[in-house]
Amino acid sequence: MGMFKTEQTLPYSSSDLAAVAEQVKDVFRAEGYDATGHETPDGGQFISLTKGDTAFKSVLGLKTALNVHLNPTPQGTHVKAEVGTYGEAILGTALAWFVFWPISAVQVWGALQNSKTDERVLMEIEKALKAHAEGAPEGTAANGAAETAQA
Amino acid sequence: MSKPWFDPETGMLMLDEYVSEMPSYRRILADEVVSEQEYRDHAEQTVNLLRRLEETLPDDAKALATEALCELAVLYALERHQAN
Numbered sequence: 001m002g003m004f005k006t007e008q009t010l011p012y013s014s015s016d017l018a019a020v021a022e023q024v025k026d027v028f029r030a031e032g033y034d035a036t037g038h039e040t041p042d043g044g045q046f047i048s049l050t051k052g053d054t055a056f057k058s059v060l061g062l063k064t065a066l067n068v069h070l071n072p073t074p075q076g077t078h079v080k081a082e083v084g085t086y087g088e089a090i091l092g093t094a095l096a097w098f099v100f101w102p103i104s105a106v107q108v109w110g111a112l113q114n115s116k117t118d119e120r121v122l123m124e125i126e127k128a129l130k131a132h133a134e135g136a137p138e139g140t141a142a143n144g145a146a147e148t149a150q151a
Numbered sequence: 152m153s154k155p156w157f158d159p160e161t162g163m164l165m166l167d168e169y170v171s172e173m174p175s176y177r178r179i180l181a182d183e184v185v186s187e188q189e190y191r192d193h194a195e196q197t198v199n200l201l202r203r204l205e206e207t208l209p210d211d212a213k214a215l216a217t218e219a220l221c222e223l224a225v226l227y228a229l230e231r232h233q234a235n
Contacts, residue, residue: 107162
């Protein structure tokens with residue numbers, strides 16, 4: 001799916017994108033999302049978020065999701081978030097060639113934008129990147145967790 | 152009772168979900184192999200449904216159905232063009 005996506009390069013780098021991804025997934029799991037992901041062949045991270053509510057409809061029996069790709073770049077970390085199927089980094093052929101997919105994808109993306117979920121994901125990724133950024137004070141991530149526990 | 156095309160609460164399209172319930176879709180998925188005969192048979196079945204639809208619809212509904220089907224095809228072509 002090409003058009004309906006959010007892309008941004010955040011000016012933070014981390015040698016532990018896996019920890020960044022895990023922090024983001026934990027945030028959304030705490031809100032009732034299913035979250036999964038894995039490292040990608042290019043050294044980035046893939047995050048897939050879905051929820052059992054109306055925003056994430058099923059298409060051809062497959063659960064839609066907000067799929068996020070994190071990739072390190074010289075300028076920081078490139079983030080791309082788009083509608084896809086849960087757990088799948090690449091849209092499968094069955095949906096990519098499905099005549100109704102453009103409508104379904106537009107509707108799911110619209111629901112995500114209305115609820116500002118796409119913005120929230122970017123915000124949480126930025127927070128996690130800052131916590132795990134290169135040159136961050138040692139224990140930053142731990143301090144962040146401590147502050148959360150006290151809140 | 153006819154199935155709604157859109158979820159009355161969310162407005163989400165439901166036709167895409169019905170496809171996965173179609174016996175024809177399940178049959179094709181069963182072996183994940185589409186023979187030329189299956190392809191021809193399904194094309195003929197689809198054409199026959201379109202003919203029945205055309206014969207059944209009053210003129211104004213037929214005009215609307217024609218527009219909807221064609222615009223759906225346009226949207227699909229746009230998506231394919233953008234994806235490639």
